[in-house]
Amino acid sequence: MYAVELKGITKRFGPVLANNNVDFSLKKGEIHALLGENGAGKTTLMRILYGLYSADEGQIFVAGQEAHIESPRDAIQAGIGMVTQHFTLVPTLTVAENLVLGYPTGFNLQPRQIEKQVADAAGRFGIEVRPSALVRHLSVGERQRVEILKSLFRNARVLILDEPTAVLVPQEVDVLFETLNRLRSDGMSIVFISHKLNEVMAICDRITVLRAGSLVGTVARAETSPHGLASMMVGHETFGVSREGQQAQGKILLEVEDLSALDKKGLPALKNISLRVHSGEILGIAGVSGNGQTELGQALSGMLRPAGGRIRVGEHDLTGASPDRYTAARVGRIPEDRHGGLIGELSVAENLALESLDPFTHSGMLDRKAILGNARRLIAEYQIKASPTDRTRTLSGGNMQKVLFARALSRNPQVIIASQPTRGLDVGATDYIRTKLLEQRDHGAGVLLISEDLDEVLALSDRIAVMYEGEVVGILPAEQATRSELGLLMSGAKRGTAASGSLPGKEAASHAA
Amino acid sequence: MLIFLVGLLAATLRVATPLIYGTMGELFCERAGILNLGIEGTMFFGSFVGFAVAYATGSLWLGLLAAIAAGVLAGLLMGLLTVSLGVNQHVSGLGLTLLLTGLSLFAFRLVFGTNRVQPSIPPFPQIAVFGSLPVLGPIFNQYLLTYAAIGLVPVVWWLIYRTSFGLKIRSAGENPEATDAAGVSVFRVRYLALGIGGGLMAAGGAFLSLAQLGSFIFGIINGRGWVCIALIIFANWIPLRVLLGALLFGGVQALQLRLQASGAKVPYELFLALPYLVTIAALALAGRNASAPAALLKPYRRE
Ligand SMILES: Nc1ncnc2c1ncn2[C@@H]1O[C@H](COP(=O)(O)OP(=O)(O)O)[C@@H](O)[C@H]1O
Ligand SMILES: [Mg+2]
Numbered sequence: 001m002y003a004v005e006l007k008g009i010t011k012r013f014g015p016v017l018a019n020n021n022v023d024f025s026l027k028k029g030e031i032h033a034l035l036g037e038n039g040a041g042k043t044t045l046m047r048i049l050y051g052l053y054s055a056d057e058g059q060i061f062v063a064g065q066e067a068h069i070e071s072p073r074d075a076i077q078a079g080i081g082m083v084t085q086h087f088t089l090v091p092t093l094t095v096a097e098n099l100v101l102g103y104p105t106g107f108n109l110q111p112r113q114i115e116k117q118v119a120d121a122a123g124r125f126g127i128e129v130r131p132s133a134l135v136r137h138l139s140v141g142e143r144q145r146v147e148i149l150k151s152l153f154r155n156a157r158v159l160i161l162d163e164p165t166a167v168l169v170p171q172e173v174d175v176l177f178e179t180l181n182r183l184r185s186d187g188m189s190i191v192f193i194s195h196k197l198n199e200v201m202a203i204c205d206r207i208t209v210l211r212a213g214s215l216v217g218t219v220a221r222a223e224t225s226p227h228g229l230a231s232m233m234v235g236h237e238t239f240g241v242s243r244e245g246q247q248a249q250g251k252i253l254l255e256v257e258d259l260s261a262l263d264k265k266g267l268p269a270l271k272n273i274s275l276r277v278h279s280g281e282i283l284g285i286a287g288v289s290g291n292g293q294t295e296l297g298q299a300l301s302g303m304l305r306p307a308g309g310r311i312r313v314g315e316h317d318l319t320g321a322s323p324d325r326y327t328a329a330r331v332g333r334i335p336e337d338r339h340g341g342l343i344g345e346l347s348v349a350e351n352l353a354l355e356s357l358d359p360f361t362h363s364g365m366l367d368r369k370a371i372l373g374n375a376r377r378l379i380a381e382y383q384i385k386a387s388p389t390d391r392t393r394t395l396s397g398g399n400m401q402k403v404l405f406a407r408a409l410s411r412n413p414q415v416i417i418a419s420q421p422t423r424g425l426d427v428g429a430t431d432y433i434r435t436k437l438l439e440q441r442d443h444g445a446g447v448l449l450i451s452e453d454l455d456e457v458l459a460l461s462d463r464i465a466v467m468y469e470g471e472v473v474g475i476l477p478a479e480q481a482t483r484s485e486l487g488l489l490m491s492g493a494k495r496g497t498a499a500s501g502s503l504p505g506k507e508a509a510s511h512a513a
Numbered sequence: 514m515l516i517f518l519v520g521l522l523a524a525t526l527r528v529a530t531p532l533i534y535g536t537m538g539e540l541f542c543e544r545a546g547i548l549n550l551g552i553e554g555t556m557f558f559g560s561f562v563g564f565a566v567a568y569a570t571g572s573l574w575l576g577l578l579a580a581i582a583a584g585v586l587a588g589l590l591m592g593l594l595t596v597s598l599g600v601n602q603h604v605s606g607l608g609l610t611l612l613l614t615g616l617s618l619f620a621f622r623l624v625f626g627t628n629r630v631q632p633s634i635p636p637f638p639q640i641a642v643f644g645s646l647p648v649l650g651p652i653f654n655q656y657l658l659t660y661a662a663i664g665l666v667p668v669v670w671w672l673i674y675r676t677s678f679g680l681k682i683r684s685a686g687e688n689p690e691a692t693d694a695a696g697v698s699v700f701r702v703r704y705l706a707l708g709i710g711g712g713l714m715a716a717g718g719a720f721l722s723l724a725q726l727g728s729f730i731f732g733i734i735n736g737r738g739w740v741c742i743a744l745i746i747f748a749n750w751i752p753l754r755v756l757l758g759a760l761l762f763g764g765v766q767a768l769q770l771r772l773q774a775s776g777a778k779v780p781y782e783l784f785l786a787l788p789y790l791v792t793i794a795a796l797a798l799a800g801r802n803a804s805a806p807a808a809l810l811k812p813y814r815r816e
Contacts, residue, residue, distance in 0.1 A: 050694075052693075052694065052815060053815075071693075071696070071698070071815075072693060072694050072695070072696050073696035073697075073698070075696075076696045077696075082694070084694065086690075087691075088688065088690050088691035088693075088694035088695070089688070089691055090683070090684045090687045090688045090691050090692070091687070091688070091807075092683070092687050092804075092807075093680070093683065093684065093687070097680055098691075098695075100677070100680070101680055101681065101684050101691075101692065101695045101697060102681070102692070102695035102696040102697040103695075105677055106677070107676050107677055107678065108675060108676055108677075109675055109676055109677055109679075109680060110675070150695070154696075
């Protein structure tokens with residue numbers, strides 16, 4: 001008998017078929033991976049099991065009995081707990097309050113008493129939390145532990161984790177895996193959603209693969225390999241793109257000195273950042289999300305006014321300059337938020353012309369012919385699946401990203417600021433974008449690659465800078481960068497020591513020499 | 514001087530009473546994530562229903578109960594619009610105020626006709642808790658509803674911060690997704706909060722018609738609901754500070770009435786404006802680090 005069984009689950013969001021007749025079964029006491037690319041339908045399937053979505057078709061069985069799960073409350077009663085991708089904790093409440101929320105305690109709540117209750121549960125399950133701390137003061141890893149404990153506290157026997165490692169540094173992942181292994185030996189059944197092959201191979205007993213909403217198959221770990229899983233995931237071989245060979249360092253194209261900036265709330269987001277990007281190199285920026293990468297990308301394209309420091313591109317001092325002066329200095333930017341970088345209601349052709357209207361303007365009038373001609377040329381060159389007159393918002397993520405790339409690269413930039421360029425894209429588009437970035441590097445451009453995908457940073461970068469809490473805590477040449485070394489830097493546990501000779505300050509010195 | 518101060522304090526408590534009820538009502542709504550701009554209309558409705566029922570039955574208590582019930586209904590109607598239908602909260606609230614104001618006026622005409630003489634009832638008496646205390650007496654000679662308003666403050670604090678119900682309200686207003694995922698029905702919590710809030714607002718309105726005036730006039734609420742909306746921000750959504758804010762506003766209001774009566778050679782409109790100027794100044798100071806419930810104004814939907 002299975003702990004949970006899903007049969008023939010189908011779910012549509014408007015025209016999107018997110019789950020197409022999917023079967024899934026979870027054995028008692030196993031860790032079962034749900035593997036698939038972004039958009040494959042993993043989250044949807046599990047949100048259905050947890051009652052957050054309702055399926056259009058299909059049945060759910062819990063411990064052999066058909067269950068009608070219409071809300072998370074039903075799921076909790078059936079012994080199912082879920083840690084969603086975006087944590088569902090109330091930041092202004094304490095850990096203990098978050099845990100007892102919706103849990104049948106008495107009407108009267110005494111902080112001391114619930115904190116003790118929570119501390120007891122934490123001890124019992126071996127999960128370290130501070131019951132009286134406010135959730136908004138906790139790190140991401142701590143919040144995740146609170147989420148897991150929240151499910152266990154409600155006597156969950158089935159635990160669903162949606163991409164739990166996406167927000168963790170490698171060392172925190174190890175702690176998580178220890179916890180999961182312990183829970184498994186206690187008889188807990190766990191669904192582990194991921195798109196990372198190595199993790200799935202490290203911890204799971206069985207693996208179910210989804211592709212484009214459909215079930216590809218379920219395999220036991222012992223009977224498969226990362227290779228086999230990859231081809232199940234994408235239908236073909238994957239992620240062939242990576243950097244080759246060492247470039248001789250060219251001249252400095254982008255120089256950032258002591259840059260600091262405030263975020264929207266007026267808190268320091270960037271603290272004394274110093275970086276140099278040379279001609280013919282990719283400088284990767286690694287870090288756990290929310291450590292200042294967004295602000296760095298904005299500051300280096302004129303979208304965020306620095307509070308201090310200098311930014312130079314070639315001979316131009318662009319500190320505090322507006323975005324159009326960056327464009328004029330031949331900085332191409334691939335913004336983090338694709339939808340923010342394009343105007344959805346305008347056509348593809350108009351978006352492609354938007355950043356430099358001068359060549360398409362004659363005495364104040366737009367030259368539609370020239371705009372369309374330009375679009376046709378770029379659409380062919382960058383293999384964008386769209387026609388010039390399509391509304392941009394109707395494009396898929398990958399094609400939107402290609403539009404952004406085409407626009408930035410068509411101006412022959414000397415510096416490229418690429419923020420999360422492949423986030424949410426399918427393999428084909430990812431490979432294409434990565435190839436383009438490497439091509440630009442080989443042609444002598446300087447590329448700043450800001451990415452939360454450590455594999456991407458490792459595959460493409462010549463040098464890797466790590467950001468932690470708004471600071472660059474170390475810069476390593478790619479040959480010296482290992483996952484564990486980067487992980488230590490990303491977690492803030494270590495500052496730049498291994499980066500001897502590559503510390504921001506020292507870097508400047510070595511160049512002066 | 515002492516007599517002046519005592520009189521001022523006594524009046525402050527009286528003026529603050531409907532504001533405490535109204536703002537506490539708004540606190541429930543907003544803590545659960547709903548901005549209830551229907552407050553002005555709900556208070557008006559409460560004062561009308563309270564008066565009409567008391568007039569018809571001859572029982573002030575029945576009038577008060579009816580007013581509260583009417584307020585609960587008004588709150589639930591707000592819930593229907595904003596929680597179930599997900600209509601914009603500004604529009605729903607203003608619409609509710611217009612609806613309830615119009616409805617009350619219409620019903621008043623219907624029931625009482627257009628008499629020259631204002632219909633009236635003997636209002637709730639004031640109660641001197643310490644008997645005939647010398648000098649300070651007036652301060653402790655208040656309506657029962659005023660004492661109840663002050664007693665309400667710790668009760669609301671306890672409900673919000675020390676009960677599982679309050680925990681659900683706070684979560685629904687901060688992060689409805691999390692609340693839902695924890696197995697709590699956001700809809701239910703928001704409806705309940707709106708019902709309680711509406712009841713309290715209406716009680717504030719009924720205080721004016723049943724205690725302070727003993728009659729129902731068209732200008733009876735006179736913007737007090739909007740003052741409550743400002744007070745809740747001033748109070749940073751904290752019950753104890755609601756009391757503080759209501760007393761501050763009540764104090765300035767009581768003072769300005771006395772200044773007007775003092776016959777100073779200043780246009781009286783200036784005095785009238787004083788409480789609102791103080792409100793704006795207080796808001797400008799307190800509003801800076803105000804932390805509204807994060808999910809305020811956001812309808813919640815599950816796929
Ligand atoms: N709430 C929603 N509304 C509309 N479309 C959605 C919603 N949730 C998911 N989708 C779509 O369903 C598909 C599957 O998404 P999802 O289950 O999140 O994939 P995964 O978790 O595997 O990355 C995607 O095309 C996504 O855009
Ligand atoms: Mg997902």
